Amino acid sequence: MRPRIAIFSLTSCEGCSLAILELEDQLLSILDAVEIVNFREGMTERSWDIDIGFVDGAVSTPEDKREVEHFRECCTKLVAIGACACLGGLNTLKNYQDEDEYRAYVYGDCAKYFPTTPAQPISAVVNVDHELPGCPMVKEEFLKFVTFALAGRTFKLPEDPVCVECKKKGILCLYEKGIICLGPITRGGCNAICPSYGAKCEGCRGIVAEDALKAAGVNLREQYDVDLADVLADVRMFGAYQEKTLP
Amino acid sequence: MPLIERTSMYRGDSLYEPRPAEITAVEKLTADENLYTIRLDGGGPLGHDPGQFVQVSLVGIGECPISICSSPTRLEHFQLCIRRAGEVTEHIHRLDAGDTVGIRGPLGHGFQVHELHGKDVLIVAGGLGIAPVRSLIQYILDERSRFGAFHLLYGARSPAEMLFQTDVIRWRENKDVNFHTTVDRPDEQWRGHTGVVTTLFQELPKLDPHETMAIIVGPPVMFKFVVLEVLGRRIPQKNVYCSLERRMKCGVGKCGHCQANNVYVCLEGPVFRYGELKALREAIG
Amino acid sequence: MLDRVLSRKRLLELVDELAHARRIVGPVKQNDHYFYEPVDRADRLDLDFSYCVYGPKAFLLPPTQTLFRFKQHAGTFETTPEHNDEPLGIIGVHPCDVNAIRLLDHAFANTHPDEHYLTRRRQTFIVGIDCPGPCTEGVFCGDMHGNEATTGFDVMCYPLSRDDTGGDVRYGVVFGTDAGREFILYAQAGDPPSVEDERAFERYQIEKQAAFPQQIPYGVDTLPDLLERSYDSLLWQATARRCYSCGSCNLSCPTCYCFNMFDEQELALGTGERKREWDGCQLRSFAEVAGGHNFREAPASRLRHRIYRKAKWVKEREGIAGCVGCARCDRACTAKISSVEIYNQLAEER
Numbered sequence: 001m002r003p004r005i006a007i008f009s010l011t012s013c014e015g016c017s018l019a020i021l022e023l024e025d026q027l028l029s030i031l032d033a034v035e036i037v038n039f040r041e042g043m044t045e046r047s048w049d050i051d052i053g054f055v056d057g058a059v060s061t062p063e064d065k066r067e068v069e070h071f072r073e074c075c076t077k078l079v080a081i082g083a084c085a086c087l088g089g090l091n092t093l094k095n096y097q098d099e100d101e102y103r104a105y106v107y108g109d110c111a112k113y114f115p116t117t118p119a120q121p122i123s124a125v126v127n128v129d130h131e132l133p134g135c136p137m138v139k140e141e142f143l144k145f146v147t148f149a150l151a152g153r154t155f156k157l158p159e160d161p162v163c164v165e166c167k168k169k170g171i172l173c174l175y176e177k178g179i180i181c182l183g184p185i186t187r188g189g190c191n192a193i194c195p196s197y198g199a200k201c202e203g204c205r206g207i208v209a210e211d212a213l214k215a216a217g218v219n220l221r222e223q224y225d226v227d228l229a230d231v232l233a234d235v236r237m238f239g240a241y242q243e244k245t246l247p
Numbered sequence: 248m249p250l251i252e253r254t255s256m257y258r259g260d261s262l263y264e265p266r267p268a269e270i271t272a273v274e275k276l277t278a279d280e281n282l283y284t285i286r287l288d289g290g291g292p293l294g295h296d297p298g299q300f301v302q303v304s305l306v307g308i309g310e311c312p313i314s315i316c317s318s319p320t321r322l323e324h325f326q327l328c329i330r331r332a333g334e335v336t337e338h339i340h341r342l343d344a345g346d347t348v349g350i351r352g353p354l355g356h357g358f359q360v361h362e363l364h365g366k367d368v369l370i371v372a373g374g375l376g377i378a379p380v381r382s383l384i385q386y387i388l389d390e391r392s393r394f395g396a397f398h399l400l401y402g403a404r405s406p407a408e409m410l411f412q413t414d415v416i417r418w419r420e421n422k423d424v425n426f427h428t429t430v431d432r433p434d435e436q437w438r439g440h441t442g443v444v445t446t447l448f449q450e451l452p453k454l455d456p457h458e459t460m461a462i463i464v465g466p467p468v469m470f471k472f473v474v475l476e477v478l479g480r481r482i483p484q485k486n487v488y489c490s491l492e493r494r495m496k497c498g499v500g501k502c503g504h505c506q507a508n509n510v511y512v513c514l515e516g517p518v519f520r521y522g523e524l525k526a527l528r529e530a531i532g
Numbered sequence: 533m534l535d536r537v538l539s540r541k542r543l544l545e546l547v548d549e550l551a552h553a554r555r556i557v558g559p560v561k562q563n564d565h566y567f568y569e570p571v572d573r574a575d576r577l578d579l580d581f582s583y584c585v586y587g588p589k590a591f592l593l594p595p596t597q598t599l600f601r602f603k604q605h606a607g608t609f610e611t612t613p614e615h616n617d618e619p620l621g622i623i624g625v626h627p628c629d630v631n632a633i634r635l636l637d638h639a640f641a642n643t644h645p646d647e648h649y650l651t652r653r654r655q656t657f658i659v660g661i662d663c664p665g666p667c668t669e670g671v672f673c674g675d676m677h678g679n680e681a682t683t684g685f686d687v688m689c690y691p692l693s694r695d696d697t698g699g700d701v702r703y704g705v706v707f708g709t710d711a712g713r714e715f716i717l718y719a720q721a722g723d724p725p726s727v728e729d730e731r732a733f734e735r736y737q738i739e740k741q742a743a744f745p746q747q748i749p750y751g752v753d754t755l756p757d758l759l760e761r762s763y764d765s766l767l768w769q770a771t772a773r774r775c776y777s778c779g780s781c782n783l784s785c786p787t788c789y790c791f792n793m794f795d796e797q798e799l800a801l802g803t804g805e806r807k808r809e810w811d812g813c814q815l816r817s818f819a820e821v822a823g824g825h826n827f828r829e830a831p832a833s834r835l836r837h838r839i840y841r842k843a844k845w846v847k848e849r850e851g852i853a854g855c856v857g858c859a860r861c862d863r864a865c866t867a868k869i870s871s872v873e874i875y876n877q878l879a880e881e882r
């Protein structure tokens with residue numbers, strides 16, 4: 001039997017769901033192999049029975065929270081996709097601002113009709129089986145996840161940092177140009193896409209290991225005379241929630 | 248162009264290609280361990296030494312090293328005792344008789360049985376450590392006249408976790424082997440010893456230290472305590488053998504994963520003399 | 533002793549001829565750095581390159597390489613090994629990288645010959661270019677004897693003189709293999725060395741000796757013993773607290789050859805490939821087994837393992853140095869952990 005798959009979006013740019021559509025070549029084979037039962041449908045149908053539910057977006061409103069709790073009930077496996085769903089992502093920026101201010105900014109006079117809550121990764125609200133981080137999610141990783149699921153294999157995220165992929169691609173390290181890059185502390189699997197284009201890694205796939213973060217603290221201070229907190233604040237975009245929860 | 252080209256379409260074999268082999272029987276040993284009887288496609292013996300291992304493949308999933316737990320004297324098939332521990336072993340546990348696995352090997356350096364011929368043998372096994380030495384036990388029992396006294400001490404966590412129960416019953420009754428068992432956590436039916444495997448040393452008669460070869464296979468914590476007992480009985484370090492476990496990938500001394508200090512366990516091991524290991528800081532504990 | 537002398541111009545012509553039969557790879561400048569890149573014409577090569585950011589290892593041991601393809605059917609499976617025998621010419625290999633390739637050759641040929649590597653290697657033609665002096669700051673190839681290659685190349689070119697008008701370089705050439713001899717002689721390229729050429733070569737050698745400053749004052753021959761005594765040094769921990777376990781040092785090292793193996797299945801299942809990919813002993817999970825036990829849990833134990841391999845174990849096992857002193861590891865380390873600094877710190881502890 002083909003596994004029943006659904007894709008949901010919470011507060012996000014939906015770039016991650018789009019990334020799936022960008023799989024063009026493989027999309028047809030995926031559609032052959034699985035049954036897509038729900039792609040951002042309404043919440044009316046109650047008898048959902050879903051094997052794998054992919055969710056993008058952060059939990060940012062009370063409505064998001066209700067939705068994600070509902071997804072959790074319907075799906076055997078719940079998979080967070082993209083930096084927003086895995087880490088809170090872009091949305092967590094608001095956690096660092098005054099609530100009334102950002103609400104007035106976003107919603108203008110209508111602010112009072114749009115209740116929001118501090119942005120959270122979905123794992124803060126419900127139990128998540130797997131995470132496919134990245135901004136946007138890495139589409140090849142999604143494909144791998146589906147292939148693994150079909151083969152009955154357990155998908156595991158890469159445990160090596162982005163630097164490994166830079167080396168395999170033979171890219172000049174940004175540090176050689178005097179740029180501080182978060183690659184050494186960020187989970188790889190993105191094929192070092194940012195450094196490939198000469199842009200520093202901003203950590204959108206989350207921190208690879210706590211000891212790396214600790215090393216970064218020591219190292220940036222002692223070797224580069226830079227404060228890790230400043231470097232992280234600079235890229236708060238992705239890691240904000242995670243940063244707060246780390247020791 | 249006057250260049251001598253050496254472009255003969257060379258295609259050598261691959262070191263990494265597994266041979267298909269059929270699982271002819273699966274026996275459930277414990278909750279997490281199964282015994283697989285395997286026959287190479289086209290038949291024929293594996294040609295291994297006791298203590299060697301094979302890389303078991305499920306194409307599409309991966310490969311993992313598993314000790315051969317049957318004696319080379321049993322020619323028509325070989326056996327593997329596999330604990331469910333992770334990805335590949337989990338998938339192996341989903342297979343049945345008639346299914347196919349890939350086999351690469353035999354690999355590594357096993358027990359050199361000729362060194363044991365004519366000697367008394369003491370085998371001490373803990374937990375899954377019984378798997379690699381079962382090959383040797385079967386060999387000794389099959390070729391019993393080549394050996395002197397044969398002592399076998401086996402410790403498991405609980406009676407339910409004791410492997411090779413049918414063998415255990417037979418070994419208990421077999422006059423050819425002085426066999427004793429112990430468990431850490433006994434149940435009501437248990438009538439053997441209780442406690443760690445070293446408690447079984449009280450069952451041993453006076454050993455002839457220079458004629459005895461000692462073989463110790465089990466988890467690292469056990470290893471240290473058993474070595475103390477064995478050396479305490481004046482068995483020379485060069486006559487003490489053990490088997491090491493490391494992460495493995497290639498199994499042929501290339502990939503570097505199995506290194507313990509400067510030793511490639513997949514190549515020089517997994518069976519080592521204790522004397523060789525002493526200098527290896529990473530080897531024990 | 534030289535076998536031939538040859539102008540740069542003539543060498544490049546020969547390379548162009550070689551390009552009819554082989555894929556050509558060599559140093560190419562990108563912004564301020566050099567990389568080994570495939571080229572279609574010899575004049576794209578920059579043989580005056582200082583050093584390449586990475587060695588040419590990726591062309592012999594690719595970062596990811598298919599070992600065999602598999603196909604499952606009727607309850608069993610079939611495999612087809614994959615060997616790449618495309619003829620390759622690597623032009624402009626400095627002695628450090630020649631020596632590194634020698635180590636790979638040995639490691640993949642010994643005990644169990646690895647045809648995936650060896651097939652490529654047999655099809656590879658190597659033109660070495662010697663270094664008259666250190667290519668950049670921080671290299672310690674002079675200490676490690678990595679800056680002198682006596683075998684491992686097909687031809688080695690020593691830049692004996694250059695005319696300053698931006699024109700040609702005159703190379704003294706040494707043949708390393710029959711194929712190298714044929715490469716030059718069948719084309720009747722260059723001239724037999726004259727007495728002046730031989731004397732120029734002698735001067736070159738002497739000046740080269742002086743040009744490489746000693747970076748390890750205690751002498752590299754003391755390193756194996758030094759390390760033997762430094763197993764429990766606090767320096768490992770003190771240094772490794774900065775280590776990211778990022779593996780950049782491993783993966784940019786021309787002598788590192790450890791790898792991981794994994795399977796890749798197609799979505800339709802049933803077919804796929806078993807591959808290998810570069811791996812490194814500094815990475816966290818390198819020595820981890822099922823159930824989570826890690827035989828090298830602490831970053832310090834991984835740092836020690838790498839350094840021991842480089843300066844002691846590889847040499848002891850393979851008889852060929854495990855480090856050629858190119859300092860790529862040191863440059864790649866964003867934590868500024870330097871192997872040569874570690875050697876010197878350990879020596880000072882004694």
Ligand SMILES: Cc1cc2nc3c(=O)[nH]c(=O)nc-3n(C[C@H](O)[C@H](O)[C@H](O)COP(=O)(O)OP(=O)(O)OC[C@H]3O[C@@H](n4cnc5c(N)ncnc54)[C@H](O)[C@@H]3O)c2cc1C
Pocket residue numbers: 300309310311312313314315328329330331332333334335336337375378379491492493494495496517820821822823
């Ligand atoms: C010489 C030797 C003999 C062994 N004999 C047996 C045996 O007879 N019975 C048995 O049940 N187990 C044995 N093991 C342990 C067995 O290899 C591991 O349990 C197995 O590799 C786990 O693989 P996995 O894919 O299920 O686990 P995962 O955790 O998914 O491991 C992934 C990969 O890492 C490597 N790996 C992980 N753990 C180990 C490990 N402990 N040893 C080596 N490589 C590892 C393998 O390449 C494995 O495929 C032996 C190990 C060695 C080194």
Ligand code: SF4
Pocket residue numbers: 162163164166167172173174175181182183184192195201780866
């Ligand atoms: S550019 Fe960034 S990710 Fe790449 S090697 Fe350098 S530090 Fe690592």
Ligand code: SF4
Pocket residue numbers: 781784785786787788842854855856857858859860861862871
């Ligand atoms: S260890 Fe460092 S210096 Fe030595 S060969 Fe490797 S990269 Fe070069």
Ligand code: SF4
Pocket residue numbers: 582583626627628629663665666667668671672673674678679680857858859
């Ligand atoms: S490290 Fe030494 S041998 Fe290598 S390129 Fe630089 S100077 Fe030449």
Ligand code: SF4
Pocket residue numbers: 774775776777778779780781782814864865866867868869
């Ligand atoms: S490059 Fe530096 S930080 Fe990264 S693993 Fe090597 S020593 Fe550690």
Ligand code: FES
Pocket residue numbers: 494495496497498499500501502503504505506511512513514
């Ligand atoms: S398992 Fe690859 S070297 Fe031993």
